[in-house]
Amino acid sequence: MIVTGLRKIESWVVAVAIVANVSGAFVLLSLVAIMNVDVVSRNLFNAPFRGVVEVVVFSLALIVFLQLPDVVRTGRLTRSDGFLGLLRTHRPRLGDALTRVLDGIAFLFMCLIVWTVWPEFTESFESCHFFTPPEFGAPATGNLWVDFKTALGRCDxxxxxxxxxxxxxxxxxxxxxxxxxxxILFFFKTILGDTQDTRHVTAQTSGEE
Structure with a gap:
């Protein structure tokens, strides 16, 4: 009963991960379009796109972390798993147990990253004063769009x-x-095991269909 409930929750978590992955793909397509516009305008009109470096930095961070959950879901996070693959082939139970241990360690590391980044997010978000009166600058006018643009100008x-x-x-x-x-996905992999039928591309499997 508990396992069934956890698998239902996992399905919702997986759905959100897929949506985030698609969102990251759209950001990537937008970045490709901007880069092409910059190349064309730079070479044909001698008018490079201003701020293309900043756009690339901003977009890459969004792409990597929006697509990270789905990479974890499908088991394609970069790692050296040659020994683990052999162990899961010849000693499935021991290999599965070691995989769960490694997923549990990855879960802890991801939690540490969130614990480190979240205060930085709240600090940078609160610097905009979207919902609180600013200590300096123009007070709120009551016009949502005007106040929003003014708040964006205050942001870190x-x-x-x-x-x-x-x-x-x-x-x-x-x-x-x-x-x-x-x-969260590493947590479910630790508790329920890796339910995704995926194969990592290694020297042994790269030529298989």
Whole structure:
């Protein structure tokens, strides 16, 4: 009964991971489009896209951490698993037990990352003063759009002033979300085992269909 309930919860967690992966793919497509626009405008019109470096940095962080949970789900997180693969082939029970131990360690590491990043996210988000009156600057006017743009200008940001600036909190939120969801998936792998029928690409399996 408990296992059945955990598997139902896991299915919802997996669904969110897939949606996050698709979102990361859309960010990647947008990045490719921006890079192509920069190349064309730079070579044909001698007018490079201003802030392309900042866009790349911002997008890469979003792509990596939005797609991290689905990478964990499918078992394609980069690792050296030659010994583990042999052990699971010749001693399945011992191999499965060791896999669960490693997933449990990965769960702890992901939790540590979330514990480290979350205060940074809250600090950068609170610097915008979306819901609280700012200590300095113009007070709220009551116009939601005007107040929102004013708050964005107060945010802790990265980039180059006058070229492109973006608030830090969306990136830190993506990092916290990606690591938290990866931790949840590692937790289910530790408790329930790896239910995904996946094979890692190794020297032994790279030529198999």
């Amino acid at each position: 940001y990265f980039g180059t002033p006058g070229i492109l600036q973006a608030p830090w909190w969306p990136v830190r939120l993506a990092i916290a979300f990606g690591c938290a969801w990866a931790a």
